[in-house]
Amino acid sequence: MRVLIVKISALGDVIHALPTLAWLKSIDPSIEIDWLVEEGFAPLLEGHSLLRKVHRLGLKRWRRQGFLATLKGIRQTIIDLRQENYDMVLDLQGNCKSGIFTLLAGASQRFGFARDGVREWPNLLATNRKVALTPADHHVSDRSLAVARAAFPEGKTALLAGPMNVSPEASATVQRQLTELDLDRQPLVVLQYGTTWTTKLWPLECWQELAGRLCDDYRVRPILLWGNDTEKQACIAIHRATDGRAIIWPRGSLPELVALLQKADLVIGGDTGPIHIAAAVGTSTISLFRVTDAERNGPRGDEHICLQSPLDCSPCLRKDCERDAECGKSISVSEVFRSVCVLLRGDK
Template identity: 25%
Template sequence: MKQSVGRPAPGNGARVSAPLLDPSVRRVALVRLRVGLGDLLCSGPALRLLRAARPDLHVTLVTWAEMAPVVERLGGVDELLAFPGAEGVPERPPDPAGWAPFVAAATARRFDLALQVYGDRPAANRVTAALGARLVGGFAPTGWDPPAGTGHLHLRYPVHLHEAQRHLRLFAHLGLSEAAAPPLHFPIGVDDEAAAAALLARHGLVPGHYAVLHPGASAATRRWPAARYAAVGDALAADGLAVVVTGVAGERDVAAAVVAAMRTPAVDLTGATGLGGLAALLRDAAVLVGNDTGSAHLAAAVGGRSVTVFLPGDPVRWAHGGPRHRALAADVPCAPCPHLVCPIDFRCADSVRPADVLAAARELVP
């Protein structure tokens, strides 16, 4: 089969009213073609709900191989089937040579049910249909209609729900109850605790007495300016908190700009933590101030406190509620928007004031 697949072939849509509870459904593929930490963390509650309801199910997550370290910690997933990319899936360029082996590996697993849990893109439905499952369903993107006879296996993509709630809503549509939905969760292991404790000791940091700034993000339009982070950092330092700057190794320049703009010293731990170590660091922080990116979701998943700055991002979809979290969104007519590069003047960055972010952080600091 060519890598660029056509419209989904109809699966065997023989009426199954609640496929996730049907005992004949034993092997399930979930097509989640995202590369973000937050994307997968927001899938976690639905995955754990499914595992609690059907511990006998073998669940395969179809996603990018690089997400394995996150998938291993999610719970509710038995294996990862590496996705080679496909036309219409923008996260990574497709690998045409990998498509036939991928389809062969999927077909060999003889899935009873394959679900598109990616989002609002028909390309993901084409990938889902190509897995050869007996039943095919999941999200029905805007403007896309399910193949005849499979409408009951699909849910029109719920645009105006939080990302975690979308997955719970789909699974409820397919037979589960949302009433017992677990919260976001990320397990922190013994090795993670030891690594974080050593890092804190090395830099003289005390749990509960430091603030974390996370100024990086995958897209430039999601990065609140360094000078504004520096202003917040200086004010928190004046309040008596140590200031830590975090990020992945590729964000060292972004972090360095914040540190250089601060009048007070900061501890730059960019690239110095593993995923579990970062989780422990965020859990024990007085507060995290960051962009709409994975660190905010990680803080929520480990019970930390967070202030998240939303520029083009949609807080309805991505902000976490509750007393330990605050979201500040751009107050401009063009937000939210999908742009990775602003086509005008990045006015959303100017609309979020350091004074407001600082006030939100101070509300959360114990």
């Protein structure tokens, strides 16, 4: 049996879909599983012990090259997929883009979401096994598992997150960096300031205060992650607020980010990819939810604490809001720090 998973993007969504791998392999370890994903996220999956092959999709790159390049790239991807002779496709994306590849991959069985679960209705034309979601499938990982369960109801392993492989080479690189910074003899706390939406951000002054308290009360030097120039400037401001004690981590490869998060004792951030990576590699997290729903997106388990804004309008899914400042400060530094004490010290 050869199965293709179609989950193209985004970073957090790809991570949330990982439990489907363990579910399929719990039925029959000989099942061959491939994954179609946007090439920027492929390093997360390449080398995974439960995957046979990762198909890189270069849609963003092709679009920059023009219309003809996009058509050529899509055509070649479809040719490559059809040569694999898939028995089944699991479309875990549910939009038009994923539907094209699901329909044309050549598999006789094409599982996907029913009308209540698709993101874009034309996706319904691509699948011939439609899975209706129930209230029990509220969490985004459970949505993907619902499709896997419909295709393989005899599965036994339903993980809350992961599994995710950590590259030995990346792990060695990160360990050398930690040793050079003398960070391998203290609790390792990682702070992820950035998110994709401004309405998901926790205020910069809150991050500055939290980083200062970590330095003063725990004598740790928190690591600051960044992914673009705006986030780097925020990290510089946090670094300065701690008199240089917080460390601005150099931007590395995606496998190196995974390795760093696996080595951390605690990762703190909003509803964003690194938080979900941390959960997938077994690291404790504190996640801050403002406009998105912690019950739908948040890491699950005793080693994770999700803090939802107490405002009556949260979660609202708005990318712009006149109450943005109020919402950001509705999750207090004291509340986050208490959560740090619970996870690092075991306080109740």
